[in-house]
Amino acid sequence: GENVEQHPSTLSVQEGDSAVIKCTYSDSASNYFPWYKQELGKRPQLIIDIRSNVGEKKDQRIAVTLNKTAKHFSLHITETQPEDSAVYFCAASGNTPLVFGKGTRLSVIA
Amino acid sequence: NAGVTQTPKFRVLKTGQSMTLLCAQDMNHEYMYWYRQDPGMGLRLIHYSVGEGTTAKGEVPDGYNVSRLKKQNFLLGLESAAPSQTSVYFCASSPTGSHNQPQHFGDGTRLSIL
Numbered sequence: 120g121e122n123v124e125q126h127p128s129t130l131s132v133q134e135g136d137s138a139v140i141k142c143t144y145s146d147s148a149s150n151y152f153p154w155y156k157q158e159l160g161k162r163p164q165l166i167i168d169i170r171s172n173v174g175e176k177k178d179q180r181i182a183v184t185l186n187k188t189a190k191h192f193s194l195h196i197t198e199t200q201p202e203d204s205a206v207y208f209c210a211a212s213g214n215t216p217l218v219f220g221k222g223t224r225l226s227v228i229a
Numbered sequence: 230n231a232g233v234t235q236t237p238k239f240r241v242l243k244t245g246q247s248m249t250l251l252c253a254q255d256m257n258h259e260y261m262y263w264y265r266q267d268p269g270m271g272l273r274l275i276h277y278s279v280g281e282g283t284t285a286k287g288e289v290p291d292g293y294n295v296s297r298l299k300k301q302n303f304l305l306g307l308e309s310a311a312p313s314q315t316s317v318y319f320c321a322s323s324p325t326g327s328h329n330q331p332q333h334f335g336d337g338t339r340l341s342i343l
Binding site: 125128150153162164170208214216217218219220221222 | 262269270271272273274277287288319327328329331334335336337
């Protein structure tokens with residue numbers, strides 16, 4: 120089955136800097152790659168997703184890139200703000216349910 | 230429009246007791262999922278359902294049972310609770326068609342087994 124690896128597990132950045140979180144997946148049939156943000160004590164919430172027919176997608180300060188050949192995808196957050204501090208999860212799915220990475224705890228230091 | 234509602238929000242059980250967690254969604258979604266979240270482990274799929282009357286096993290199904298008698302409700306049961314089942318449980322739903330749709334999560338149930 121699918122296996123999703125996520126790195127790093129923790130990330131600290133200064134406010135205003137960029138943050139990058141990377142994920143790799145194992146199943147070449149996977150074609151949907153969402154990213155979820157979970158604030159402390161809250162539910163996971165979708166922030167952006169990308170499908171296999173697209174190489175990059177942007178939404179304001181957030182972007183996701185996908186390299187199907189290498190089986191990896193990345194989340195990029197620019198001009199980080201304190202409210203970006205949270206745990207971020209990547210996930211992948213094809214014909215089977217989503218498999219999540221173990222998460223990255225992002226801390227934005229003011 | 231409440232979205233996905235989980236009941237209860239907190240519960241403490243003794244080893245061997247049983248209980249049922251309820252998930253209700255008002256978005257007419259076909260697909261529903263139960264996850265458990267443990268520190269450093271991400272979200273792991275317990276069971277899922279692709280429609281009323283259908284259920285399937287996920288990654289960590291042992292010790293749990295589920296039922297989807299009504300489209301809007303997905304129940305997760307623990308027949309004989311064990312300390313290893315102490316976790317935060319999340320329910321999610323997504324529209325029909327495939328697993329490749331955004332999932333909407335409930336607020337979670339924090340369950341402690343003593």
